[in-house]
Amino acid sequence: MAIPLSWYLILSAALFSIGLFGVLARRNAIAILLGVELMLNAVNINLVAFWRYLDPTQMTGQVFAIIVFAVAAAEVAVGLALVISVYRNRKTVVADELDMMKW
Amino acid sequence: MTILFLITAVVILASAMMVVTSRNLVHAALWLVASLFGVAMLYAQLNAGFLAVVQVVVYIGAIAILFIFAVMLTRREMRDTGPGLNKNWGVSALVSLLTFGGLTYLLSNWSGFSQTSADLPSGFDAVAELGSALISPDAFVLPFEVASVLLVAALVGAVYIAYNPRSGDNPRSGDNRE
Numbered sequence: 001m002a003i004p005l006s007w008y009l010i011l012s013a014a015l016f017s018i019g020l021f022g023v024l025a026r027r028n029a030i031a032i033l034l035g036v037e038l039m040l041n042a043v044n045i046n047l048v049a050f051w052r053y054l055d056p057t058q059m060t061g062q063v064f065a066i067i068v069f070a071v072a073a074a075e076v077a078v079g080l081a082l083v084i085s086v087y088r089n090r091k092t093v094v095a096d097e098l099d100m101m102k103w
Numbered sequence: 104m105t106i107l108f109l110i111t112a113v114v115i116l117a118s119a120m121m122v123v124t125s126r127n128l129v130h131a132a133l134w135l136v137a138s139l140f141g142v143a144m145l146y147a148q149l150n151a152g153f154l155a156v157v158q159v160v161v162y163i164g165a166i167a168i169l170f171i172f173a174v175m176l177t178r179r180e181m182r183d184t185g186p187g188l189n190k191n192w193g194v195s196a197l198v199s200l201l202t203f204g205g206l207t208y209l210l211s212n213w214s215g216f217s218q219t220s221a222d223l224p225s226g227f228d229a230v231a232e233l234g235s236a237l238i239s240p241d242a243f244v245l246p247f248e249v250a251s252v253l254l255v256a257a258l259v260g261a262v263y264i265a266y267n268p269r270s271g272d273n274p275r276s277g278d279n280r281e
Contacts, residue, residue, distance in 0.1 A: 002104060002105060002219060003104060003105060003108050003219070003220075004216075004217040004218065004219050005215065005216065005217065005218050005219070005220070006210070006211075006216045006217045007108065007112075008145075008149075009210050009216070010207060010210075011112050011115065011116070011145075013202075013203055013206040013207055013210070014116055014203060015115060015116065015119055015138075016202070016203075016206070017199040017200065017202050017203035017206075018116065018119040018120060018122075018123055018199070019119070019123070020195075020198070020199045020202055021123055021195050021196055021198075021199035022122065022123035024191070024192075024194075024195035024198060024199070025123070025188045025189060025191065025192040025195035025196070026123065026188060026189070027188065027189045028128060030128055030170065030173055030174055030177065031123075031128060031131060033170070034122050034123075034131055034132065034135050034170065035122075035123060037135060037139075037162075037166065037170075038119050038122060038123075038135070038138065041138070041139065041142050041162075044142070044154075045142060045145060048145075048146055048149050048151050048154060049149060051149075051151070052149045052150060052151070052220055053218060053219075053220045053221075054215075056150070056221075056223055056224075056227065056229070057224065057227070057232070059229075059232050059233050059236035059242070059243075060243075062151055062153070062154060062229070062233050062236075063233070063236055063237060063242075063243045063246070063247070065151075065154055066154070066157070066237070066247075066250075067246060067247075067250050069157060069158075069161055069162070070250040070251070070253065070254050071250070071253065072162075072166065073161060073165065073166060073254060073257075074253055074254050074256075074257030074258070075257075076166050076169055076170070077169070077257055077258050077261035078257050078260055078261045078264065080169055080170070080172075080173040080261070080265075081260075081261035081262070081264040081265035082264055083173060083177065084173060084176055084177065084265050085264050085265055087176070087177045088267060093177050095189075096189060
């Protein structure tokens with residue numbers, strides 16, 4: 001395998017930045033959660049690439065990636081439940097309009 | 104090998120751009136499926152076969168479908184939509200580009216930045232190693248179990264948050280019924 005580690009790291013940095021842009025710029029709360037998913041995937045690419053390139057006999061990277069999977073699933077479940085609950089009460093999912101806690 | 108990586112990278116990044124820019128949220132969720140599938144291909148190229156399968160089953164099979172359900176449940180709000188991006192999108196793009204540049208600059212100063220991978224030891228079975236690492240008391244059994252408890256607690260919390268006690272028998276709450 002002739003691909004240097006840097007390619008994976010740069011791909012992961014690009015994916016993270018795209019996800020960050022989605023989180024910062026989208027108006028819809030569900031679209032913001034989509035951006036968070038992209039960022040979590042970028043982190044996972046990094047973890048697996050470091051596992052493969054540094055020491056494949058230590059399984060730490062893959063185990064950490066699996067824990068990130070579990071946390072991502074938990075985050076999506078709670079996040080989408082919150083969005084649906086907010087939609088039911090306020091009839092909107094646009095993040096700018098959810099300002100009832102803003103002073 | 105190189106050409107395969109480049110194709111995968113283009114698929115991932117192009118789909119990710121469509122996720123954050125497409126105005127129709129159902130389309131965005133479907134582009135997210137494409138991007139996640141590209142990441143699964145990347146795991147397969149990195150000899151992490153188990154993670155590739157988990158990525159397809161958990162991310163595409165569960166999380167992406169959950170997103171599509173949530174979009175459907177809040178659909179009336181999707182239809183009117185003004186712009187998909189808020190008015191600060193220029194600043195957001197600048198911050199994202201600066202993050203990318205900063206990360207790349209930091210990483211390029213690291214001595215191991217361009218190292219290539221060693222071959223796997225002969226007879227090395229990554230899936231078997233991962234399985235025994237996850238349940239071995241010397242390794243990761245405690246974080247693994249804590250992750251399961253976290254997942255159960257979060258799902259119970261999600262059901263409680265999304266549960267609507269007013270739906271059903273009260274005729275005045277017809278507009279609350281989803």
